[in-house]
Amino acid sequence: MTYSFDKDTHRRGTNSYKWDITAESDVLPMWVADMDFETAPCITEALRRRVDHGIFGYTLVPETYYEAVISWFGRRHGWSINREWILYTSGVVPALSCAIKALSMPGERVLVQTPVYNCFFSSIRNQGCEVVESPLIRQGDSYSIDFDDFESKCSDEKTTLFLLCNPHNPACRVWTKEELTRMNDICQRHHVRVISDEIHCELTMPGHTYTPFAAASQACLNNSVTLNSPSKSFNTAGLQIANIICNDAETRRRIDRAININEVCDVNPFGPIALEAAYNEGEEWLEQLNAYIWGNYTELKRFFAERMPQLEVIRLEGTYLVWVDITALGITSDEATDKLLKEGRVLVNSGTMYGRQAGEGYLRINIACPRARMMQGLERIARVLAR
Numbered sequence: 001m002t003y004s005f006d007k008d009t010h011r012r013g014t015n016s017y018k019w020d021i022t023a024e025s026d027v028l029p030m031w032v033a034d035m036d037f038e039t040a041p042c043i044t045e046a047l048r049r050r051v052d053h054g055i056f057g058y059t060l061v062p063e064t065y066y067e068a069v070i071s072w073f074g075r076r077h078g079w080s081i082n083r084e085w086i087l088y089t090s091g092v093v094p095a096l097s098c099a100i101k102a103l104s105m106p107g108e109r110v111l112v113q114t115p116v117y118n119c120f121f122s123s124i125r126n127q128g129c130e131v132v133e134s135p136l137i138r139q140g141d142s143y144s145i146d147f148d149d150f151e152s153k154c155s156d157e158k159t160t161l162f163l164l165c166n167p168h169n170p171a172c173r174v175w176t177k178e179e180l181t182r183m184n185d186i187c188q189r190h191h192v193r194v195i196s197d198e199i200h201c202e203l204t205m206p207g208h209t210y211t212p213f214a215a216a217s218q219a220c221l222n223n224s225v226t227l228n229s230p231s232k233s234f235n236t237a238g239l240q241i242a243n244i245i246c247n248d249a250e251t252r253r254r255i256d257r258a259i260n261i262n263e264v265c266d267v268n269p270f271g272p273i274a275l276e277a278a279y280n281e282g283e284e285w286l287e288q289l290n291a292y293i294w295g296n297y298t299e300l301k302r303f304f305a306e307r308m309p310q311l312e313v314i315r316l317e318g319t320y321l322v323w324v325d326i327t328a329l330g331i332t333s334d335e336a337t338d339k340l341l342k343e344g345r346v347l348v349n350s351g352t353m354y355g356r357q358a359g360e361g362y363l364r365i366n367i368a369c370p371r372a373r374m375m376q377g378l379e380r381i382a383r384v385l386a387r
């Protein structure tokens with residue numbers, strides 16, 4: 001079946017966080033990681049059947065839910081997961097918070113690779129821990145890991161945890177198996193556990209294959225906790241369901257305790273249904289979505305090369321969040337974001353959200369929208385920045 005991602009579904013006035021955050025109706029939002037595409041029809045149909053029942057009391061998560069997770073990761077990503085390894089909760093950020101609580105003590109240091117997803121910083125600090133940054137190194141139009149710096153930060157005895165973003169938001173990297181195992185070797189040498197946030201794992205571009213951290217090697221599995229959800233790739237973030245996957249019973253017991261302490265053990269009736277439909281029936285839709293996002297990225301690259309050649313677009317290996325180097329403009333990321341909103345009526349993320357130093361000089365642009373709308377947004381950006 002062929003799906004169309006060109007449909008211009010209006011979202012303003014639907015209490016959309018992305019669209020309704022600004023009172024002004026002429027602002028084009030290209031910011032938060034939420035797509036303007038309707039989700040896969042198999043998900044809408046499954047939800048509609050549930051809505052038609054008409055009763056929305058407390059819900060149980062059925063065995064078929066676990067079967068869907070195990071089957072998906074086995075057949076699509078070559079990762080064999082046992083039923084008892086899976087704990088569910090109400091989102092990847094709640095999962096992150098519980099995993100940090102379970103695996104660290106207040107005052108300890110938690111390593112991140114900046115620029116990185118902003119909630120990593122808050123989740124670490126909310127647990128009373130300290131953020132330690134190992135900045136990624138910009139090489140040409142991509143990023144790599146400074147392994148010497150990474151090891152030196154891991155070797156600090158107060159560093160006990162590493163939060164990995166795989167694939168990486170906003171650096172657009174899909175880490176290779178070699179990079180993952182090398183990171184884990186260093187972590188294990190210094191007794192650092194790994195929490196791998198893999199929410200973007202289905203969003204990979206041609207030539208790049210996602211390797212689950214825990215599937216990279218037995219050592220990686222033993223030293224890690226994986227966080228996952230179909231919510232980013234199937235545009236169901238508002239349905240709030242995520243999984244925490246860990247093979248160690250004692251770690252799971254502690255995470256389960258944290259899930260209870262944080263009161264994020266209950267999910268709504270729609271989340272598990274959406275997840276089952278996505279993993280059991282959504283693969284073809286997802287393939288076409290990724291092809292469409294790649295088409296958008298190709299158009300964006302062409303547009304920047306023609307109209308704003310002084311700005312560098314980072315290579316997109318994964319996610320739908322494009323990272324653009326604007327240092328040539330001679331203004332800060334926050335200034336550029338402000339100008340774009342005030343003068344261009346387009347909302348993008350300032351790079352500084354992802355690390356004050358590592359993100360300075362960059363903008364993050366969400367391209368998960370119909371191509372025609374993306375082009376309108378790019379026109380607005382060029383009108384302000386290409387002057």
Ligand SMILES: Cc1ncc(COP(=O)(O)O)c(C=O)c1O
Binds near residue numbers: 093165169197199231
């Ligand atoms: C790396 C990463 N983790 C987690 C989230 C949010 O997860 P959730 O909405 O399930 O809490 C995002 C959203 O952009 C993200 O980029």
